[in-house]
Amino acid sequence: MAARKQKSPPNPRGRPRRSDEAAAEERARILDAAQALFARSGYEGVSMRAVADEAGCSPAALYTLFPNKRALLRNIWEDAFAALGEALEKSVRGSHEPVERLKRLGRAFVRFWLDHPDHFRAIFLIEDRVSEPGDVYFVDSSESLVRLVRLFQDASAEAIAEGALKGPDAQETVQLIFCALHGVASALISIPEFGWKAPRRMAGRMTDALLTGLAAR
Amino acid sequence: MAARKQKSPPNPRGRPRRSDEAAAEERARILDAAQALFARSGYEGVSMRAVADEAGCSPAALYTLFPNKRALLRNIWEDAFAALGEALEKSVRGSHEPVERLKRLGRAFVRFWLDHPDHFRAIFLIEDRVSEPGDVYFVDSSESLVRLVRLFQDASAEAIAEGALKGPDAQETVQLIFCALHGVASALISIPEFGWKAPRRMAGRMTDALLTGLAAR
């Protein structure tokens, strides 16, 4: 306990480290700049040089607060996850039967990404997103993401508890559903020329079939 | 008919265009160089400058034969698709029941990408893969890819014909299966820290559940 500031020598020499508040403020200014650029010109509009210009500092200065561009962009993802979470919650509002809830969540999940393909691309379709040692893990980086996953988890657990889905494992069930939905969004967005039969109906068909299968196994 | 060389004036002035054979040969040399570099040091080892060095020309010269880096890398994908096709064919060799065949195809499909994550990343997890006007479409760019998709299509059509899957649409059925499998591979590869319950069992669970659902609907 009291791990922070464990050792603060009473007379620090040299320039003092910038205060947490100052750092947070600067970080916020930079993130706002990035947000503005992303909104204005999409992912490719957000270059480190442009962000630095917008924030009024040198490109190199960004690297004192963020290890790399992806860390900087996490902020934008957080906003997207928050919006997705809202859309998901709205989709199940007033609906109580867990399997029906899962179906609605699935459709809303895919619809959200189809409506925000730039965000999906920036988040999932970039190779160097894979975590590096010392990096904050993707799935732990967003409060909203964690909460959003819980919507699926809760509905699955309930469905299993009342026998509407055959578990035994709620976690595995959730992961199957998530993979399938992610696959629909990913394939539709990243292979648009595939000749998809009914893009906007795909999520519904997928959840219906998968949940039927998970109920019967 | 006879659309090629329709108009070749008898006395062309200026330096003659390089022959088709010469162009093909040069293309092959460049692709070999790229192949070697990819095998040696993965995706990030394949830079246009490195390829040019290996092929003995200037980086700019590459752009007379390929519109961009991705077009150049399509060759490597083609090889991956060919290998995947072989793996898929091997997985259903000696198996005739169409639903069982689909299950085997599904498992083999995901297993292949999990065994070749670098290829998967290079092909699917890069944002600028999205086709541009005038570009050869991704799905049409590979003979092997087309043939591989047909394995799924044939099995699905058979399954529907004999009532083991409820269509009505074979194409849509295939697309659902493909999305689900792509989702499993994509999620497992691009979000390794998710805490997957049983990565290597996922594909089997997915195809079992999905096909059960598609049979019952």
Added chain:
DNA sequence: CTATTTATCTGAACGCGTTCAAAATAATCA
């Protein structure tokens, strides 16, 4: 005040994919 120490910031550089004007090349025409 100056010297010292530490933290922060920046300009220059690297390799990257890509573009383009200019150079080199290879043919025909006179």
Added chain:
DNA sequence: TGATTATTTTGAACGCGTTCAGATAAATAG
């Protein structure tokens, strides 16, 4: 032969993400 013309090749440049040695800034110590 040299002039002309079309094609290929290239060197230099752009903006990109990122790194790093050195400049600058802000505190204490004397």
